[in-house]
Every structure is written in structure tokens, then in C-alpha cells.
Amino acid sequence: MIKGSYSGKTETELVKASLEGDKKAFGEIVTRYQKMVARTVKGMLGDSVFAEDIGQEVFIKLYYSLPEFRGEAKLSTYIQKIAVNLTLNEIKRRKRFFSMFSQKGNNEMFEFEVADSDNEERKEASEIVNKALMAMDPRFRIIATMRMLQGYSTKETAEILDLPIGTVLSRLSRAQDQLRNILKKM
């Protein structure tokens, strides 16, 4: 079991310690990757309190699937895949729910809170990004989130989304067209 500070430990050491029941080691994994998960979940679902529940689910699912993690891919990629799957499932669930019980439009399924900021310009920029992302089709929104917020390359995006590179490139182009139209109206 790892003793002492956890911040200098490698992914493999942290995973091993977590599997041995070391709570602090898993806590370090959560701290290390929570921002990355937040970007995916909040980028896809909106910056709402509700997204936090999905974020927690991501790490809970990770905890229970750690024995299956063989270390072939990076831990960050593995976590990112879980985050993407849970987020897309949540979008599907909301879509089903809203189509059955609500007259709300597609964009209203997602709420977002604009981060408190003294700087008006920053607040406005944050609002533009959130509104634009929420107005996008989920298939393109995930691509935009991976690119804009996570800074992933086409190859990394393809790996995380389990898509061929050609598909990612074509969706990237269609996402750009859609984003251009959305931003034109704003």
C-alpha cells in the first residue's frame, strides 16, 4: 500500500493501491482527473449542478471497473471514455423524457449557470461558449467539447469516441458549419 504523499505517484501505482483498498489513493485519482471530467460533462450537459451528479457517477463507475483496467491505454483515456458514455446516456435519457412528458425544445433540456465573474467580458465569453455548445447536436457537441475544452487532437478524439479518424474529421467539419450558423444568430 502506498504511504505518504500521493501527488508524486504514477497512475499505475495509484490504480494498484486503489485496488488494494487504499481510499486516499483513489481520492488522488479523483482530484487529478476531476477537472478533465468536469470539462466533458459540463461541456455536454451544461454547467449545472446536475452535471455534478454525473461527474460523481463517472468516478464511482471507474472505481467498480478498476479491476478490468489493464493499463493498455492511459488512465485518462479510460476515464474519459466512461465520462463520454455516461454523458451521452444522460442526454438520451433526457431526450426520451422530454419527448414524452414535456413540450420543451431541445435546447431547453440543458441548463447552465454562468460562472460568477467580476469581469463582464469573461462572463459574456463564458455565456457564448455555453449557449453555443448547448445548441449543437450532441454528435457534434461531443466533438467540439473534446476539441475546444479538452484540447484533444483528432487521433485522441477518435480513440476516446471509438470512431474512425475519417468520421471524426467529417463530424468536425459539420460541427464547424453548425457552430457557425448558431453563432451567427447570437
Place this chain on the structure above:
Amino acid sequence: MNPSEVKKLLISSLNADADPLDVSGRLEKEGISYDFNKNFSEKVLDKLYSAGYNVTREVEFVKTMNFAFYRIALTGVAAIVILLISIFLMEGSLSFNSFLGLSDSYDESIVCLLTGN
């Protein structure tokens, strides 16, 4: 960065040859960053290492059941509506006799049917 610059940056970030790391870095510099609450890590660990998580899972189960119930209920309502429409089309009314399939039977024939005389 003014709104039009932000819009330009967002659009250009989706160019196939754009540097995604540069774009995400610039957006973060502009204050467009996401994170969970400060005690996020503690909340996750609490859920994992306390009995509370089982309760949450049970609540999730109830939610799923509720959703399934709504679907079944809606299907049932749809079936009833279809039945009513078909009765109306076949019998020409929605009277009690139509429901029982007796709308075009005479009383005598029913007595005959029931008593055998």
C-alpha cells in the same frame, strides 16, 4: 477578448489543422473553464465508502421503475383508445351494450341463448 473574437476562436478551433491545445489554453485564459465544487472528491469517496451509496442506487432503481411504469401506462392508454375507436367504428356508438358486444342483439335472442328455450 470581445464576443466577436470569442466566436472567431470557437469557429477556428474546429478547423482540422488547428492546434486544439492552443485553443483550449486560450479559452481557459479567458476564464472559460469548468470544474466541480471544492468538496467533489470527498463526496465521491463518501458515496463509495459509506452505506449511503446503496441508498442512492436504490433511489436510481425506483426512478428506473417509475420510468418503466410511465411507458407501460402510456402503452395501456394507447391500447384503450384504439379499442374505443374500433368499437365505435364497428358498432356505431359507445353505449354499454356496444362494449359488451350486444348492441345488435334482441332481448328475446339473449333469453333464448341463456335459457336454451
